[in-house]
Amino acid sequence: MGDLAIKIHEVSKMFRLNVERHSTLKERVVRIGRRPPIEEFWALRDIDFEVESGHTVGLIGHNGSGKSTLLKCIGGILRPTKGQIRSRGRIASLLEVGAGFHPDLTGRENIYLNASILGFSRKDTEARFDDIVAFAGLERFIDQQVKRYSSGMYMRLGFSVATSVDPEILLVDEVLAVGDEAFQRKCLDRILGFQRDGRTIVFVTHAADQVRQICDRAVVLDKGKLVTWGTPSEGVRTFRELLYGFGDDDGADGAVTAGDRRERVRIRAVQVEYPDPDRPFIRNGEPLNIHVGYEALEPVDDAVFVIALHSVDGHVVFGQNTWGLGERLPTLRGSGEVTFRVESTHMLEGTYPLTVGIHEKESGAILDWREQYEHVDVINLEENHAWGVADLEATVDLTKLNSR
């Protein structure tokens, strides 16, 4: 395989979906005696790419595009329906939150279990044990059953174990998006350390800027197909075009292609202005201003400014743009600022990554885009037992409750 760490050759993965589950009782009765209806679903189709030894590859794509499936195939957890994957070196993978943990065992027991699955002896694990626990920050909880852990704690433990067993190839599914910022930073530092050691890393992320910052290559998947395997900038650009439905910019009628767009306007600064300058967060319900400073390098007509708040796993919680808000912008010249005002933010406690961008209304061409560039922090000071991202006003009515 020369200098290759992973070679993926015409890999396809098909799942059989039992359509029965969704049918009505009547439909099922009518079908009695016949074979249950099974639908074939191709989660991956003819994927071909190679990963050089020592490279870091970012895997990006929409939800459901097949990223996790591909990572599981590389990690040997799923077998491709067609095609082959060859890899060289010991693989440690951190796939889904909590995957590989046994809920009834304690954190301590799970560390030994996991490390042994990843090929570490008991003695090796003993030698690293304290470091693993310390990195995960779980000293106080290590003798608790992991089913009592939060998903952040699971993830921290999983990441810590997977990166402590000296793998030659590390597969990571989207953990950099979970957990608090301090921990994300630690994970990133560790990944950078792996890079310096010349290990091979494949990781899934929604944070396109991360791909640009730390990857050697990017792979973009869309509906199970590989759309780009190239440099991080190529990957990020394709991904954004897919994500925002732009990209029918095919160079016909003399339009510039995605590859060589001239820079016409640049986002200069993004500032989240909280209602109280001494408090860098909002309480659920408070207003918020988002300032987007720009500099037009030439007069720009037809610009639309976009903001989007994401949940930590990358889903858009709220997206809006100047056009959607009924504003047609006059020609932009020189530098200036556009301020979005959110009157009330009914979101639950959390950190919400913020994307800002500018595109042309008619052609859809992206003029500048900063993916998950800033963030908005929401903190509930009063006790709020709801969970998720949106805070809906809910009550419960017990007048028809029967307790006799």
Ligand SMILES: Nc1ncnc2c1ncn2[C@@H]1O[C@H](COP(=O)(O)OP(=O)(O)OP(=O)(O)O)[C@@H](O)[C@H]1O
């Ligand atoms: N075990 C399975 N059985 C049936 N369908 C599956 C299975 N695993 C995944 N799929 C389907 O395959 C497609 C790809 O899923 P996958 O989890 O790989 O996507 P993803 O790119 O990781 O998405 P996300 O960004 O939401 O994590 C989805 O449509 C999913 O529903």
Ligand SMILES: [Mg+2]
């Ligand atoms: Mg996934």
